[in-house]
Amino acid sequence: MHETFAFDETDRKIVEQLRQNGRATNQQIAESLKLIASTVSTRIRRMEEAGVLRVVAVSDFAVHDYHVLIHLAVEVSGRPALEVAEELADFREVFAAHLVTGRYEISLLLALRDMEELSPLITEKLSQVSGVRSMTPAIGLDIVKYGLDTAPIDRKRLV
Amino acid sequence: MTDTSWQRLDALDHKIVSKLALDARISNRAIAAELGVTEGTIRTRIKRLQNEGLIQFTVVTDFRMAGSPNLCMLGIDADPSRVTEVAARLKMMPEINCVVLLLGRFNLLAMGLFTNIEQLNELVVEQIRSMPGIQRVETSISVHNLKYEAGVAKITRIAAID
Numbered sequence: 001m002h003e004t005f006a007f008d009e010t011d012r013k014i015v016e017q018l019r020q021n022g023r024a025t026n027q028q029i030a031e032s033l034k035l036i037a038s039t040v041s042t043r044i045r046r047m048e049e050a051g052v053l054r055v056v057a058v059s060d061f062a063v064h065d066y067h068v069l070i071h072l073a074v075e076v077s078g079r080p081a082l083e084v085a086e087e088l089a090d091f092r093e094v095f096a097a098h099l100v101t102g103r104y105e106i107s108l109l110l111a112l113r114d115m116e117e118l119s120p121l122i123t124e125k126l127s128q129v130s131g132v133r134s135m136t137p138a139i140g141l142d143i144v145k146y147g148l149d150t151a152p153i154d155r156k157r158l159v
Numbered sequence: 160m161t162d163t164s165w166q167r168l169d170a171l172d173h174k175i176v177s178k179l180a181l182d183a184r185i186s187n188r189a190i191a192a193e194l195g196v197t198e199g200t201i202r203t204r205i206k207r208l209q210n211e212g213l214i215q216f217t218v219v220t221d222f223r224m225a226g227s228p229n230l231c232m233l234g235i236d237a238d239p240s241r242v243t244e245v246a247a248r249l250k251m252m253p254e255i256n257c258v259v260l261l262l263g264r265f266n267l268l269a270m271g272l273f274t275n276i277e278q279l280n281e282l283v284v285e286q287i288r289s290m291p292g293i294q295r296v297e298t299s300i301s302v303h304n305l306k307y308e309a310g311v312a313k314i315t316r317i318a319a320i321d
Contacts, residue, residue: 005224015218022183022216023205044184052224057179057214060314063168071261071268082303089305097306098230102299107232111311138263143313145250145258150228150272151309153221 005050010035014043015053022055051153061143066095066111069140070118072126074106079131081105087129093121104136168213171196175204176214180310183216212314219309228272230301231279233287234265241292242266248290254282265297 007015010033017029026037026044033040047053061069076084081099085106089097095111112118126135171194178190187201194201208214222228237245242260249258249269257270269287273279283296 018218022218051221053218053220055183055216055218056181056310057176057183057216058219058310058312058314059176059180060213061311063173063176063213064311066311069259071259071263073264085303085305094306095308095311097304098232098301099303099305100232100299100301102297104299107299107301136264138261138265138268141260141262142246143257143259144246145255145313147312148219148256148272148307148309149217150220150222150225151307152304153219 005047005052007047007052010039011043011047014040015047018044018055022057054153058147061111061146064111065113068110068112068115068118069095069143070110070112071138071140072108072110073104073136073138074108074132075134075136076105076131077133081131084129084131088126088132091121091125093117093125171200172204172208175201176208179205179214179216215312215314225272226274228274230304230307231271231273232299232301233267233269233271233283234297234299235267235269235287235293236295237266237290238292238294239266245290245292249287252282252286254278 013033014029017024017032026040029035029040030037044055048055061067074084074088085097085099088094088106088108093110093112094108096107096109098107099105100107110118110121112121122135126132174194175190178185178193187198187205191198191201205214209216235245235249246258246260246267249255249267252271254273255269255271257268259268260266261268271279271282273282279298279300283298287293287296
């Protein structure tokens with residue numbers, strides 16, 4: 001499960017190029033690194049197959065019609081927090097769900113199309129989940145920066 | 160919170176985005192064949208999505224390669240008149256991946272991936288608490304990620320032009 005993957009200098013340079021432009025052709029990458037195109041394509045395939053990275057399109061919140069972001073701090077009682085978090089994470093409107101250390105047990109980010117989605121989500125869905133003791137919201141006024149370039153990579157999705 | 164360019168995305172745009180979200184290196188020809196349109200259409204659509212800052216092609220690295228980091232969330236309270244200034248400074252920090260201005264329990268939410276507590280503590284104590292206008296920084300560490308989305312981001316115009 002924990003195979004080690006050794007990056008060499010060439011791999012690192014290719015990754016750097018892909019970070020700048022993930023859709024650069026093998027030929028373009030090869031030219032800027034003074035390699036041949038087949039080396040570039042073999043290296044990229046090898047890294048992807050090993051599950052160490054994926055070259056993907058990241059899309060803006062706007063593409064998904066997410067125009068409202070809400071942070072919800074959830075306190076749990078009478079039920080294991082993990083179970084509650086799993087149930088909450090299943091809702092489409094829940095964009096991120098984490099079990100956290102600190103004053104509350106679960107941190108949620110809700111991504112909504114508009115404010116009107118909030119009321120039914122809170123009253124009919126989230127507050128009906130057993131074990132939710134309290135929910136403290138904060139309204140997202142502006143997303144100044146949001147981009148996670150590290151993630152658990154599911155190798156099956158590559159096939 | 161966002162501009163209005165999203166309104167011009169149609170069903171074909173969405174299909175193209177979902178293909179590229181799985182593999183950004185798929186050829187225009189392959190996308191065209193799968194969606195039953197011409198290669199030129201795909202090329203034009205992708206160019207437009209990129210120019211409008213709606214998509215960006217990059218690398219997502221596996222957690223293991225990054226030393227299996229934990230997502231750390233910082234709930235920050237700052238003097239109301241200095242919140243945007245604090246947000247701008249947080250945005251410049253390479254360790255911080257996300258910064259959201261909030262109205263509620265905190266003024267700001269900042270998130271970053273850390274492989275050790277010392278590194279997090281150093282950032283909070285030496286760089287964040289010392290910023291002018293900071294009142295309080297509350298740290299929570301994610302011990303289990305149930306839903307974690309790396310495919311959706313805030314794309315800035317500058318990054319889109321590159």
